[in-house]
Amino acid sequence: MIGVFDSGLGGLSVLAAIARALPAADLCYLADSANVPYGERDDAFIRGRALAISQYLVGRGCSLIVVACNTATVAAVAACREHFPEVPVVGIEPGIKPAAASSARRHIAVLATPATARSERLAQLIEDHATGVRVDVEPCPGWATRVETLQLDHPDFVAEARARIEPLLAAGADRIVLGCTHYAFLAPTLNTLIDGRAELVDVADAVARQCVRLAGSEAQGDGRLELFASAHPEQLQAALPTLGLDWLARRMSRPAQEVRV
Ligand code: DGL
Numbered sequence: 001m002i003g004v005f006d007s008g009l010g011g012l013s014v015l016a017a018i019a020r021a022l023p024a025a026d027l028c029y030l031a032d033s034a035n036v037p038y039g040e041r042d043d044a045f046i047r048g049r050a051l052a053i054s055q056y057l058v059g060r061g062c063s064l065i066v067v068a069c070n071t072a073t074v075a076a077v078a079a080c081r082e083h084f085p086e087v088p089v090v091g092i093e094p095g096i097k098p099a100a101a102s103s104a105r106r107h108i109a110v111l112a113t114p115a116t117a118r119s120e121r122l123a124q125l126i127e128d129h130a131t132g133v134r135v136d137v138e139p140c141p142g143w144a145t146r147v148e149t150l151q152l153d154h155p156d157f158v159a160e161a162r163a164r165i166e167p168l169l170a171a172g173a174d175r176i177v178l179g180c181t182h183y184a185f186l187a188p189t190l191n192t193l194i195d196g197r198a199e200l201v202d203v204a205d206a207v208a209r210q211c212v213r214l215a216g217s218e219a220q221g222d223g224r225l226e227l228f229a230s231a232h233p234e235q236l237q238a239a240l241p242t243l244g245l246d247w248l249a250r251r252m253s254r255p256a257q258e259v260r261v
Pocket of ligand 1: 006008036038039040068070071072113144179180181
């Protein structure tokens with residue numbers, strides 16, 4: 001079984017990519033809904049949550065863990081690998097490399113949570129993969145909560161997103177990196193605002209390809225999905241159709257469960 005987790009709904013965008021790439025794999029998704037958003041918390045807290053959740057997933061029989069959260073990857077993927085050396089741990093990081101490599105204007109922007117935006121890891125990714133490319137980093141406080149409350153095209157959000165995106169486009173950015181897995185669900189709204197002036201960069205499919213490489217016998221299961229949440233499991237399940245993921249719900253054999261992690 002492959003275990004996937006995030007602070008809340010965002011990692012479902014990565015889960016969907018994994019489910020498409022590995023249709024027969026058994027998948028287990030845990031949303032830490034009692035503690036969302038991670039992006040406005042400190043690293044030690046996020047690390048504690050990531051370790052506790054990984055422990056839970058390993059205990060349920062997961063032999064591959066996917067940290068489907070940029071914020072938790074930055075804060076905790078190294079600690080998870082250290083604590084569970086027998087289990088491969090895949091993380092997700094903002095797609096600086098593909099964005100910089102494909103930017104004709106040599107100008108990209110990154111939308112991320114405040115924690116990811118201020119991280120040394122993001123600065124390192126930019127140093128390693130965006131030499132000679134201008135990179136504008138935009139912290140987007142509150143955006144993950146917009147997704148959690150399913151306000152994907154709420155007029156207040158559209159106005160806020162326009163205020164953030166327009167200056168980036170006006171300055172010439174032609175690639176906009178979705179540096180938080182929640183933001184994948186904002187892509188239709190963002191693309192309407194961008195109106196062809198730039199491309200969004202999301203690396204969920206690259207994470208899924210990495211899972212294909214590491215899955216081994218985990219690729220061959222019954223294609224089942226189990227959902228868990230640390231609070232309000234019914235809201236996690238109820239969000240699937242709004243997020244365009246009702247096809248994932250059909251893999252579930254029982255309702256989403258609450259877990260104390
Ligand atoms: N989905 C997460 C990420 O990719 C975190 C969002 C949050 O909880 O603030 O960064």
